[in-house]
Amino acid sequence: MGIVVQKYGGSSVADPTAIKRVARRIVQAKKDGHDVVVAVSAMGDTTDELLDKAQAVSPLPPARELDMLLTAGERISMALVAMAISDLGFSARSFTGSQAGVITDSVHGKAKIIDVTPGRIQEAIADGHIVIVAGFQGVSQDTKEITTLGRGGTDTTAVALAAALKADVCEIYTDVDGVFTADPRIVPAARKLDTVTYEEMLELAACGAKILHLRCVEYARRYDIPIHVRSSFSQLHGTIVRGSIDDIPVLKGKSMEAAIIAGVAHDRSEAKITVVGVPDKVGEAARIFTALAEAQINLDMIVQNVSAAATNLTDISFTLPRTDGQVAMTALAGLQATIGFQTLLYDETVGKVSLIGAGMRSHPGVTAKFFAAIADAGVNLGMISTSEIRISVIVDEADVDAAVAAAHTAFDLDATEVEAVVYGGSGR
Amino acid sequence: MGIVVQKYGGSSVADPTAIKRVARRIVQAKKDGHDVVVAVSAMGDTTDELLDKAQAVSPLPPARELDMLLTAGERISMALVAMAISDLGFSARSFTGSQAGVITDSVHGKAKIIDVTPGRIQEAIADGHIVIVAGFQGVSQDTKEITTLGRGGTDTTAVALAAALKADVCEIYTDVDGVFTADPRIVPAARKLDTVTYEEMLELAACGAKILHLRCVEYARRYDIPIHVRSSFSQLHGTIVRGSIDDIPVLKGKSMEAAIIAGVAHDRSEAKITVVGVPDKVGEAARIFTALAEAQINLDMIVQNVSAAATNLTDISFTLPRTDGQVAMTALAGLQATIGFQTLLYDETVGKVSLIGAGMRSHPGVTAKFFAAIADAGVNLGMISTSEIRISVIVDEADVDAAVAAAHTAFDLDATEVEAVVYGGSGR
Numbered sequence: 001m002g003i004v005v006q007k008y009g010g011s012s013v014a015d016p017t018a019i020k021r022v023a024r025r026i027v028q029a030k031k032d033g034h035d036v037v038v039a040v041s042a043m044g045d046t047t048d049e050l051l052d053k054a055q056a057v058s059p060l061p062p063a064r065e066l067d068m069l070l071t072a073g074e075r076i077s078m079a080l081v082a083m084a085i086s087d088l089g090f091s092a093r094s095f096t097g098s099q100a101g102v103i104t105d106s107v108h109g110k111a112k113i114i115d116v117t118p119g120r121i122q123e124a125i126a127d128g129h130i131v132i133v134a135g136f137q138g139v140s141q142d143t144k145e146i147t148t149l150g151r152g153g154t155d156t157t158a159v160a161l162a163a164a165l166k167a168d169v170c171e172i173y174t175d176v177d178g179v180f181t182a183d184p185r186i187v188p189a190a191r192k193l194d195t196v197t198y199e200e201m202l203e204l205a206a207c208g209a210k211i212l213h214l215r216c217v218e219y220a221r222r223y224d225i226p227i228h229v230r231s232s233f234s235q236l237h238g239t240i241v242r243g244s245i246d247d248i249p250v251l252k253g254k255s256m257e258a259a260i261i262a263g264v265a266h267d268r269s270e271a272k273i274t275v276v277g278v279p280d281k282v283g284e285a286a287r288i289f290t291a292l293a294e295a296q297i298n299l300d301m302i303v304q305n306v307s308a309a310a311t312n313l314t315d316i317s318f319t320l321p322r323t324d325g326q327v328a329m330t331a332l333a334g335l336q337a338t339i340g341f342q343t344l345l346y347d348e349t350v351g352k353v354s355l356i357g358a359g360m361r362s363h364p365g366v367t368a369k370f371f372a373a374i375a376d377a378g379v380n381l382g383m384i385s386t387s388e389i390r391i392s393v394i395v396d397e398a399d400v401d402a403a404v405a406a407a408h409t410a411f412d413l414d415a416t417e418v419e420a421v422v423y424g425g426s427g428r
Numbered sequence: 429m430g431i432v433v434q435k436y437g438g439s440s441v442a443d444p445t446a447i448k449r450v451a452r453r454i455v456q457a458k459k460d461g462h463d464v465v466v467a468v469s470a471m472g473d474t475t476d477e478l479l480d481k482a483q484a485v486s487p488l489p490p491a492r493e494l495d496m497l498l499t500a501g502e503r504i505s506m507a508l509v510a511m512a513i514s515d516l517g518f519s520a521r522s523f524t525g526s527q528a529g530v531i532t533d534s535v536h537g538k539a540k541i542i543d544v545t546p547g548r549i550q551e552a553i554a555d556g557h558i559v560i561v562a563g564f565q566g567v568s569q570d571t572k573e574i575t576t577l578g579r580g581g582t583d584t585t586a587v588a589l590a591a592a593l594k595a596d597v598c599e600i601y602t603d604v605d606g607v608f609t610a611d612p613r614i615v616p617a618a619r620k621l622d623t624v625t626y627e628e629m630l631e632l633a634a635c636g637a638k639i640l641h642l643r644c645v646e647y648a649r650r651y652d653i654p655i656h657v658r659s660s661f662s663q664l665h666g667t668i669v670r671g672s673i674d675d676i677p678v679l680k681g682k683s684m685e686a687a688i689i690a691g692v693a694h695d696r697s698e699a700k701i702t703v704v705g706v707p708d709k710v711g712e713a714a715r716i717f718t719a720l721a722e723a724q725i726n727l728d729m730i731v732q733n734v735s736a737a738a739t740n741l742t743d744i745s746f747t748l749p750r751t752d753g754q755v756a757m758t759a760l761a762g763l764q765a766t767i768g769f770q771t772l773l774y775d776e777t778v779g780k781v782s783l784i785g786a787g788m789r790s791h792p793g794v795t796a797k798f799f800a801a802i803a804d805a806g807v808n809l810g811m812i813s814t815s816e817i818r819i820s821v822i823v824d825e826a827d828v829d830a831a832v833a834a835a836h837t838a839f840d841l842d843a844t845e846v847e848a849v850v851y852g853g854s855g856r
Contacts, residue, residue, distance in 0.1 A: 016485050050504065057447050061514065065511045071503070079496040083486040086489065087487070093492070
């Protein structure tokens with residue numbers, strides 16, 4: 001049998017008991033005949049504790065040193081996992097990102113993996129060892145400095161290792177049973193998906209599903225590595241992320257209506273800014289968005305109203321991460337004199353609800369059905385955006401749950417029996 | 429001005445306040461015009477906490493993984509020190525032992541430094557940075573594995589860096605003001621030595637003075653690196669360790685009697701074993717010491733009594749670290765049938781008192797004066813051993829303080845004013 005890459009997040013290795021459980025699971029995969037390579041995150045709150053220490057000595061620590069500090073977290077957890085495996089009578093070798101050949105660019109704090117040269121890992125596998133690799137970290141190609149990959153970094157480490165090692169599968173262990181048709185805390189009847197395509201998973205991740213990070217899914221798609229998202233607390237089959245929406249014949253049959261939609265995602269992390277009374281002249285919108293781009297702000301949805309004929313003024317609305325709200329408002333306020341808009345409105349009480357499914361490409365009625373379901377639930381739609389396989393709407397934050405539940409039911413996603421799940425977020 | 433290497437132990441970087449104080453001191457050396465390279469230990473109790481974690485997942489963790497785990501400790505402290513320096517407006521770069529070019533053999537847990545290739549450090553110095561290096565760790569030459577140097581490792585790291593960088597001096601910061609003529613907790617009138625030779629410092633370290641580890645002094649002696657032992661809590665001049673006993677003309681003058689003796693050391697970490705009633709035949713002693721050597725036990729002092737003519741039986745006594753007592757007794761008990769000795773005695777209530785000084789080579793009366801002083805204090809002598817510049821005696825553990833104080837006074841080492849000191853031990 002081939003190589004299996006497994007990833008365990010911070011909550012899976014939070015304490016010695018959890019580490020021993022993880023070790024037993026790793027050893028089981030080895031007993032099953034696989035060569036096993038494992039990427040681990042730092043234990044539980046370790047990263048936050050290290051950040052607190054940094055804060056205590058310097059309010060603005062240099063990014064290089066912050067990376068040096070934070071990478072100690074995975075070093076600790078990987079060594080402990082290797083020890084726990086050894087205690088079960090199997091041989092394990094831990095490797096830092098640098099030792100494992102995880103080569104990145106030089107952007108400290110959010111480096112991108114640009115190559116993986118897994119020579120030492122392959123040697124260790126050939127010698128019969130189970131290999132444990134520190135997630136979330138690498139070494140920069142040019143400067144040989146230690147880097148970290150930013151949020152979701154260990155998922156990306158795992159997928160990158162799987163690609164470099166030509167692994168059969170990359171198993172991402174988490175505290176939920178897989179990818180669900182909606183957040184089970186909002187929709188108790190949410191069903192676990194057995195499979196989902198890369199494109200759908202990308203849209204789900206981009207629309208607020210926290211289970212996998214965008215970069216990790218993008219990496220898996222590029223190298224065609226199947227991801228198995230599953231619980232570290234059970235033996236259940238989770239969700240397999242693989243294949244393209246173009247390769248799924250079943251979606252072409254009308255009878256498979258239920259499979260058209262992969263799920264309903266939601267996101268409460270965005271805010272909405274409206275620039276009121278912008279003179280409807282060529283270039284004014286460009287000025288606004290240039291200023292926001294220069295402030296390093298990523299916008300999500302953008303809507304410009306038709307200008308009122310009487311005044312020749314228009315309103316421009318857009319959504320952005322709430323964490324960027326203050327910076328964006330400051331940048332825009334600085335433009336008021338130049339552009340001459342009337343006022344700025346800032347609203348954090350919004351939520352985004354998204355319907356995602358490869359099948360909607362061939363089913364024109366999906367949009368109408370989605371809007372009708374939300375209207376029937378008494379929820380007002382704000383902004384709307386769509387992609388080939390996604391429809392997103394902005395609603396009042398208080399209406400998010402109702403909108404998600406209504407859409408879930410309308411597309412026959414509700415399970416007949418409620419599955420037991422534990423939901424939560426893991427850091428990186 | 430040239431390069432200064434500084435070493436800060438765990439108690440000097442125990443918390444953010446301590447780290448900031450250390451950063452100010454490092455920056456001061458830079459302001460004074462030196463290029464500064466710093467070796468740091470792990471913060472306070474970090475190493476013990478990591479060992480506890482290891483113990484919680486595996487009672488006998490593999491040495492390779494233990495080294496991987498423990499080296500996280502210095503990684504954390506060095507990054508924090510670099511951040512604190514940056515917060516003072518100076519630029520610092522931290523480097524792991526591996527990055528700093530500390531090349532060792534492959535003995536995990538007590539590796540020896542076999543080379544230092546400080547290319548990255550030299551580049552960083554040339555770029556104007558203050559350099560912070562993780563103490564206690566290196567990378568093995570053959571296997572490229574992360575290693576630790578064992579107790580006193582950070583002192584050794586500092587001296588090895590100083591040698592490789594041809595530094596002017598290696599400053600070892602600690603929680604005492606320097607090397608004293610005796611432990612000030614026992615002899616309040618103990619005086620700080622302004623200078624001491626490598627040989628005397630080696631004997632002091634070997635005889636229980638905890639201020640510097642033997643390996644570090646050996647390294648400094650081999651490469652002729654002056655060590656300045658001083659307090660991280662004051663600006664006082666400490667003790668300079670440098671020069672050979674053969675190079676000190678002052679010791680040749682009789683008038684400098686007081687300088688004949690460097691100090692009185694003591695050690696309460698040894699035990700005494702007596703093998704009673706050994707047949708006085710050729711080869712029996714060899715059998716005993718071969719068995720102990722095979723059990724990896726380092727003996728200190730050894731005495732064989734003259735055999736009693738009537739029985740042709742002799743007694744053999746030796747001292748060894750208390751921590752090895754159990755293993756040694758087991759090894760010896762296994763020989764009883766073969767050798768036919770009568771019984772084994774084990775005594776942990778012994779202490780060793782040593783008088784050290786280069787001047788005793790040319791002053792035959794030293795031994796007599798030392799014994800007389802101890803006798804006058806009402807203390808019985810047990811075993812005796814000597815070197816060219818040292819006399820050691822075993823006494824009852826309860827008599828150690830009295831013997832030390834008596835010898836200290838007899839050789840006119842008592843200060844007229846008691847100096848303020850803080851005494852304590854730092855881990856590595």
